[in-house]
Amino acid sequence: MSPYQELIEKKTALSVIGLGYVGMPLAVAFSKKLPVIGFDTNQEKVAQYLCGIDPTKEVGAEEIATAEIHFTNNEADLKKASFHIVAVPTPVTVDKNPDLEPIKSACMLLGRNLKKGDILVFESTVYPGATEDICIPILEAQSHLISGKDFFVGYSPERINPGDKVHTLESIVKIVSGCDNETLETIAQVYELVIDAGVHRAPSIKVAEAAKVVENSQRDINIAFMNELAMVFDKMSIDTSDVLAAMATKWNALTFYPGLVGGHCIGVDPYYFISEAEKLGYHSQIIAAGRKVNDGMGEFIAEVAIKELIQKDCSVKKARIGILGLTFKENCPDIRNTKVVDIITHLHSYGVEQILVSDCWADQAEVSKEYGIELTPETELKNLDCLIVAVGHDAYCQFKSTDLQQFFAASSDILVDVKGLYKENQKDFHYWNL
Numbered sequence: 508m509s510p511y512q513e514l515i516e517k518k519t520a521l522s523v524i525g526l527g528y529v530g531m532p533l534a535v536a537f538s539k540k541l542p543v544i545g546f547d548t549n550q551e552k553v554a555q556y557l558c559g560i561d562p563t564k565e566v567g568a569e570e571i572a573t574a575e576i577h578f579t580n581n582e583a584d585l586k587k588a589s590f591h592i593v594a595v596p597t598p599v600t601v602d603k604n605p606d607l608e609p610i611k612s613a614c615m616l617l618g619r620n621l622k623k624g625d626i627l628v629f630e631s632t633v634y635p636g637a638t639e640d641i642c643i644p645i646l647e648a649q650s651h652l653i654s655g656k657d658f659f660v661g662y663s664p665e666r667i668n669p670g671d672k673v674h675t676l677e678s679i680v681k682i683v684s685g686c687d688n689e690t691l692e693t694i695a696q697v698y699e700l701v702i703d704a705g706v707h708r709a710p711s712i713k714v715a716e717a718a719k720v721v722e723n724s725q726r727d728i729n730i731a732f733m734n735e736l737a738m739v740f741d742k743m744s745i746d747t748s749d750v751l752a753a754m755a756t757k758w759n760a761l762t763f764y765p766g767l768v769g770g771h772c773i774g775v776d777p778y779y780f781i782s783e784a785e786k787l788g789y790h791s792q793i794i795a796a797g798r799k800v801n802d803g804m805g806e807f808i809a810e811v812a813i814k815e816l817i818q819k820d821c822s823v824k825k826a827r828i829g830i831l832g833l834t835f836k837e838n839c840p841d842i843r844n845t846k847v848v849d850i851i852t853h854l855h856s857y858g859v860e861q862i863l864v865s866d867c868w869a870d871q872a873e874v875s876k877e878y879g880i881e882l883t884p885e886t887e888l889k890n891l892d893c894l895i896v897a898v899g900h901d902a903y904c905q906f907k908s909t910d911l912q913q914f915f916a917a918s919s920d921i922l923v924d925v926k927g928l929y930k931e932n933q934k935d936f937h938y939w940n941l
């Protein structure tokens with residue numbers, strides 16, 4: 508019986524290693540077709556899942572509570588599965604080099620529990636070559652099995668967009684790759700069970716790895732170009748969004764906007780590519796420049812707010828500044844690598860003492876653990892001299908001028924609109940947008 512047949516006849520199971528923003532939607536989708544083991548080393552997370560709690564808000568508590576997934580942090584349970592999907596984090600270190608520790612440790616524990624005939628697919632974003640050069644040797648050493656003979660490896664990058672209810676797992680074409688044609692075909696068939704949009708068979712694991720890291724680098728560079736334009740247009744007193752609207756009337760114009768680039772994908776993945784290119788003797792210029800521009804946007808926005816305060820004769824030190832939105836993007840509780848924190852850090856560096864941060868999606872406990880910030884309830888965001896709306900959560904997009912005016916002190920009205928949400932109401936405020 509083929510590995511695919513064994514799976515669909517439920518004689519074996521599929522495991523997902525790493526149940527976060529990527530792993531949990533996969534586990535839930537596959538659990539509708541196959542027996543699924545959901546493994547995570549974080550005991551607290553597994554306990555939450557067992558209680559039907561969804562901290563990422565990606566699939567919803569009800570889906571988790573009703574999904575037939577065997578949640579576990581006991582690695583021996585992985586032996587019950589023969590098809591494994593790895594979706595553990597791939598962050599960067601403080602000096603912006605790939606931090607492969609989570610993926611290496613996932614390979615160690617998978618290797619200890621590997622059986623002959625098993626298929627493993629890596630979904631974590633890595634640089635081209637990482638699966639074959641880093642993961643396979645660990646798996647072989649731990650299992651005493653041989654890759655390509657006893658067990659088989661593939662790579663399928665994840666392209667979901669947390670918080671986006673249109674581009675969901677099922678509706679995005681999935682790139683799949685395998686160590687040989689037979690493995691590629693099995694991996695493609697397994698993903699076709701859940702991906703309505705279909706799969707794209709990449710010719711090699713390296714190509715699939717590269718496709719992911721460059722699609723995010725391409726986005727990073729394009730946003731960096733917009734950010735550079737926005738900084739220059741600010742000096743020229745030209746509204747960038749007006750320029751982009753005019754430019755967009757050409758048939759081949761690309762639609763990108765300036766903004767903060769945080770999170771642990773677009774703001775991180777390009778470093779994987781830069782670092783690997785560097786090892787091969789190529790010093791990246793375009794990708795590295797894009798990263799530098801985007802990483803500087805928090806400082807730029809903080810400086811804008813300071814300038815506006817000075818122009819309005821408001822004491823910077825005594826100013827009461829409110830920030831709406833802390834997560835790295837809209838409609839999602841993810842605060843990892845959020846660039847709103849850069850705005851806060853730079854405001855502090857100018858001596859601003861009162862910075863009140865509010866976010867309708869972020870989790871208070873996580874925010875204080877990660878950044879030592881105490882969130883302010885939106886209702887207490889009052890008597891402000893300046894309001895910075897940093898994230899375009901749907902709830903903030905609804906605000907009318909009268910709602911926004913509630914946040915300000917009687918004589919103040921400095922509105923720094925990073926996402927350009929209130930352009931139509933600009934006449935009601937001392938207004939700036941990116």
Ligand SMILES: NC(=O)c1ccc[n+]([C@@H]2O[C@H](COP(=O)([O-])OP(=O)(O)OC[C@H]3O[C@@H](n4cnc5c(N)ncnc54)[C@H](O)[C@@H]3O)[C@@H](O)[C@H]2O)c1
Pocket residue numbers: 524525526527528529530546547548549552594595596597609610612613614630631632633665666667668669771772
């Ligand atoms: N979040 C996204 O939007 C997104 C999109 C596409 C690709 N990716 C990539 O997918 C991967 C996972 O990202 P994520 O956002 O789901 O991360 P996440 O932090 O939300 O989830 C990862 C999970 O893995 C667990 N984990 C860590 N080390 C482990 C180990 N050794 N064994 C088992 N579990 C372990 C963590 O406890 C966590 O629950 C990353 O490589 C990321 O770059 C993420």
